[in-house]
Amino acid sequence: MDRRTLWSNGAVAHISLQDEVTAERFTDGEVRRVTYPPLASLCKSPMGNRDREILWGQSFNVLETDKGWAFGYALRDGYAGYIEAQMLAPVEAQATHRITVRQTMALSVPDLKATKAEHVALSLGSEVCVTDTDDKWATVMGAPHTLYIPASHLTPLNDKEADPVAVAERLLGTPYVWGGNSAFGIDCSGLVQIACHACGIACPGDSDQQMAQLGETLDPGTPLQRGDLLFWKGHVGWVSDPDTLLHANAHSMSVVHEPLQAAIQRIAAQGDPVLRYARLTRL
CATH class of the missing domain: 2.30.30.40 (SH3 Domains)
Incomplete structure (x- = not known):
């Protein structure tokens, strides 16, 4: 097992x-x-x-x-x-919302200019329990006290996004971190998972699990489209458009757009051909 x-x-x-x-x-x-x-x-x-x-x-x-x-x-x-x-x-209360921007700050007071306010950096995908909102701030349960987050940085937990690539693109420039799952550092499978989950698509954590479970396999030569996935041994990336790959990778040590064919050739030259092309059935 x-x-x-x-x-x-x-x-x-x-x-x-x-x-x-x-x-x-x-x-x-x-x-x-x-x-x-x-x-x-x-x-x-x-x-x-x-x-x-x-x-x-x-x-x-x-x-x-x-x-x-x-x-x-x-x-x-x-x-x-x-x-x-x-x-x-x-668990004192169920989460109600998630962070939808790349990063936000949760403050101890609802005042952007309060220089002595405590602040907590939160990543895209973090979950919070909102207890109150106004036009500008959402009040959330924190540890050990109440925190305040810009209301525009949140969406209800059950609201699903339509385009996983658009979610992943919010993390462009994020440093590559092996095993990372956040805007503070992320790896290839983390980038796939955080985008899938924002869209309500079940997704395992590691690239080999994702290769085995995600989407429908495309026949060789099928024209690629936005949202398709390419799998290598130990690596995965999003198709941003038919000519562009979006992935977190150790070559650039960040999340980048890279010309698709150049990426395929570069990785193949290292001894790793593409093992699977897949299309998410939800798209």
Whole structure:
């Protein structure tokens, strides 16, 4: 079984796996939210390497907490791993909105000129519970106190965008970070996932999972269109238009537009041909 989607570490497992794995204890878990700004690393083991990141306000089902580390899985995609327990808090209220701009600042007072106000940087895709709004500000539940976000930077959680490439393009210039999922640093699969989720498209976390699960495979020679995906071994990118690839990559160390055929040839020269062309069925 793939450990990334296996909700068990041997000591504890999710109750749905009771007839499938051996564990000392089975549990439904307890849903928590990331409240440590602006995100938390999801690691393959306690104090281990980062696999992915979970943004402020997003949910994590905790199956066990031991020595300061919580084992469980992200509700957004089922990705299993460990998060520092101090970065999680009980769910006091359900998230109502998400950040739709590349980055925003959550302030401790609703005043742009309050130079002594505390501020928390939040990424595109972060989730918040809005308790009040006016023409300019949204009041949100924060940790440990109320915060204020420009209302124009939010949209209701259930409102889905129509164009995942337009979402991904908001992150142009974002630094490349292996395992990154935010506007502060992102990798190729993170760029695909954050855009898909904004459009209501289910999407796993890593590029090999995405290659196996996303869209319909295109026959060789099919004309490409905006929103198609290209997969290589360990890499994925969006087709921005028939001549342009949009991807987070270690060649430029950022999210960039790159001439499509030039990118295909450059990556092929490294020994990695395109393995799959895919079209998202929702588009």
